[in-house]
Amino acid sequence: MTRRPTRARKPRGASRVGARFEAVVGPVAHGGHCVARVGEESRVVFVRHALPGERVVLEVTEGTEGDRFWRADAVEVLEASPDRVEPPCPYAGPGLCGGCDFQHVVLPRQRALKAEVVREQLSRLAGLDVAVEVEPVPGEPPHETDGLRWRTRQRYVDLPGGRRGMRKHRSHEVVEVADCLIAGPPATHVVDDLEFGVDDAGFWQVHPGAPSVLVSTVVGMLAARPGERVLDLYAGVGLFARFLAAEVGDPGLVTLVEGDRRACAHAEANVPGATVRHGDVGAVLSALPLEPVDLVVLDPPREGAKRAVVEAVVARAPRAAAYVACDPAALARDVAIFAEHGYRLTALRAFDLFPMTHHVECVALLQPAGT
Structure with a gap:
């Protein structure tokens, strides 16, 4: 965001x-x-x-x-x-804070609009006709029905006198904000009773229910088997790798690739016994031996994985790849590249991790055609 x-x-x-x-x-x-x-x-x-x-x-x-x-x-x-509806936030509207796009829309319709966008992007950029439902995510107490107070980390612009503000849409101008209604308590970095080390400024999902629902979705889609080899790309602090290591029965079968050096250090502690490689994902993959893997997780930044990384993945012939996407256009473009190499979209779930905004998180399962 x-x-x-x-x-x-x-x-x-x-x-x-x-x-x-x-x-x-x-x-x-x-x-x-x-x-x-x-x-x-x-x-x-x-x-x-x-x-x-x-x-x-x-x-x-x-x-x-x-x-x-x-x-x-x-x-x-x-x-x-x-x-x-009347926006609950007094700073939402023309010429005001640019952080929330849909405060004027009732929550179920917000999710329907996001589903329309995901469906249109997959149709236009990947040539797919896919039914899409954007699912609510638990973990927003006490506001899980109104889409407020879910954001565990918020950035403000410092103003004189200890005041703070938010920028206008596509602008450097700042609107003073006394209270951001989507801001909530800080994150705990605990997922299904497992604690993760994370830098104060490091990446962690900002919705409190996001890590758990994303882990359960990725693990469920991949259905890892004991002894399978796992490649976790854009791995962060090892959120997915830690749970997949337990599924395959040996962290030594799991390789993580991450561009942030501090996140790599945390990943080594969070997933002991796994191989953690630091560097640009595309560069690391091109330098690694071209050995087959069974499962791949991709959780790229907003611009997506892009062709070089997708082609490096399919060259390793995984039986399944789970792609976590925060941008439906980037997801659709990468799904189209997977399709060029014989991989098809076999499952898709979308989650409303960012209520009141246009952002939506998707998890896609890609498998070789004929699977």
């Missing part, structure tokens, strides 16, 4: 920022907005703070006359969707 500042684009004509149009909102799109069309040229506009089917007044926030598309906020709702 870390937001990167937008890069300035070269203007292509007169700016349309601030221009207002009335429009009927079309389908949801990847990225926390919906698609609308305005003007005689039927210009595509990506609109935040709207819902499909609504009639709104939108105000352009980015765009010039020569751009293929514009960005905008819905600043007035003329005909509201039945799924629209």
Whole structure:
């Protein structure tokens, strides 16, 4: 959920920022907005703070006359969707904090929108027609029904006088925030009664229910057998490897690859007896002997594993690969590369680890065709 500042684009004509149009909102799109069309040229506009089917007044926030598309906020709702609610957070809305995309949407509809995005990305980028359900995740007490207070780690912008703020959407501007309603208690780093060592600034899932549900899903999908060899890529501190080592009966059968040196040190302590290799995943795989493995876990960053890593995986002929994805577009692109090499998507689960935002976590099972 870390937001990167937008890069300035070269203007292509007169700016349309601030221009207002009335429009009927079309389908949801990847990225926390919906698609609308305005003007005689039927210009595509990506609109935040709207819902499909609504009639709104939108105000352009980015765009010039020569751009293929514009960005905008819905600043007035003329005909509201039945799924629209009043945002619980006073900082959610046009021109305010950019952290939450869907505070104006009832929670079940948020999950339905995310499912539509995952399904569309798999269809468009991987040519697959897959039924998708985004599942709620336990572990948000006392707010597990309203999508609040789930985030165990939150970043703020420090302001003078001990105050703090959050950045606006695609902007360096800061909105002062007294209380972030999705922020919750710190994480415990305990999964199914096992404690994990993690750096204070190191990666750990921010939803308290995420580690357990992801482990149970990956382990269940792979159905590891005693004596099988496991390759855990982008392994972090060894969350998946620790449980898979128990399934195969010998940590010596498990190899972890991770780019963060401190995470590798924790992985060695969390999964004693396993082989932990530090470095860029693609570079490490290219340097390793091309020996077969039985099972692979991939949990790449938001940009995905990409071709070199996927091809290094399939070259080792695993009987199954579990792919944990925080970006449905990256997942779909990598699934398409797996398909080029004879691996098909045989199972998919999606989880609402980031309520009130457009983000969604998926776990995909890939197996050789004919399995």
